[in-house]
Amino acid sequence: HISPLFAAMAILFLSVLALVLFAFEAKGDCPRDNSRRVRSFFMTDVFPVLSTNPLDLPASCPLHPMHDKYIAHEDNKHYDHNGEWKCKYCNKRFVSEKYIDRHLERMHSDMLPENATVCLSDYSKMLGFQPIQDESLFSGRVSPAQSTYNKLKKSFGAMEKCSPSEVKQLIQQCRDISESCFPSLDNGDRSPNQLKFNSLVCNNLKCVNGILKGGLHRDPEQDVFVSTMLRIMCVIILVGVVATQVFLSDSIFHHARRQFFNIKRDEDYLRKYNTNSEKYGWLVVGLVDSFYAAKAAVLYYMKPADKRR
Incomplete structure (x- = not known):
């Protein structure tokens, strides 16, 4: 009989070995x-x-496209508007670039010219580029939140x-x-x-x-990350402004906001809001009000239930 401890150790060893082999296969000698x-x-x-x-560079230049090891494969990949990658050689579709790269390596390596030997x-x-950390080692799909976390990491x-x-x-x-x-x-x-x-x-x-x-010089991956974060911030600001305009009724946020500003009546709050909007502009006041509304709501919910008014 095989002891449970021995079986567990064997499974652990095989799992680690599989991960190492998978990582080696994913990266290869030319990532x-x-x-x-x-x-x-x-x-x-x-x-x-x-x-x-680039096509006008001399043949002795290693940056000439004719020497690029993977340029033929890159030219035969197509990214669809629905978020899928299509192989132009065989029309197969893939959910991530990692999988189409693996497909091209396994099925269409014969399409790479023999004289294309430069690994960029x-x-x-x-x-001066920093090492790439593979954020999709276990899955082809990565959620936006996980992708953002990985890029921050x-x-x-x-x-x-x-x-x-x-x-x-x-x-x-x-x-x-x-x-x-x-x-x-x-x-x-x-x-x-x-x-x-x-x-x-x-x-x-x-x-x-x-x-x-x-x-x-700029790092293309960092450019994508920064632009994505800026878009997320713009969406959050826009949603905050719209929410401020829409939810001016006696909602929980409005109630918390009135408590934060120590204003008892809705009429007084609306009068103050409209006055500041005329003075500073509705966008500025909306942004400031959205910030204080969120802060007031957090403080409101931090109170015990019997203390909320």
Whole structure:
């Protein structure tokens, strides 16, 4: 007979082994998510500033699309308005980008050109990007709340460590790429685009208190996070203003608000609200009133039931 303790230990070991293998399979030797981040940075933040078409770069440039390991797969993915990803090779649909990436890796790896050998993820540290933490390791779908939490956790989580000597090597690597992509002039001087590339990308890399910093360039993932948070804040403010206008009746919020302002009658509260609206504008007064209404409601509900009036 197998003891329960031995069985439990065996199950635990197999579970850990499965998770390790799954994580290795998801990332592989060239993480697609990190490659996308690097590709997005060059396509949106670098080449437009240099007024350069990536297809016009010399063949010796590792940033030329012909060398990009996954560009063929990226060009054959389509994101539908209903939130699904479609594979253009076989028309299969997937609920998340993670799953279509895995599908492309397993079923359509033969569509990748043999001469496309550059893994853009290898340049992630050179650009000063922080490590990506996989927020969807166990599920293809992540709730907005969980996604926001994961991004907040990532902001304060693992940071790329560095040393001054390592940063010098990364800067030299960056300048070598700059030279191969934007060759020097015949007289030996650096070309204008090489100087711009060095200023925009290479010279911004720093080691601050042992943490790798990418200078002035922006992290695409952080841009998405910041814009999402701003949209959420705008929606909350709008809902608060509308709620203030709609729920001016003798609701629980209105009752709590009157208690907070120490106003006994509805007529006095409405008179004060209208006077302030004419003086400061309904939007400003609505925002301030919404804040105090929420605060008053919290204080109201914190009281014992027999103390509420």
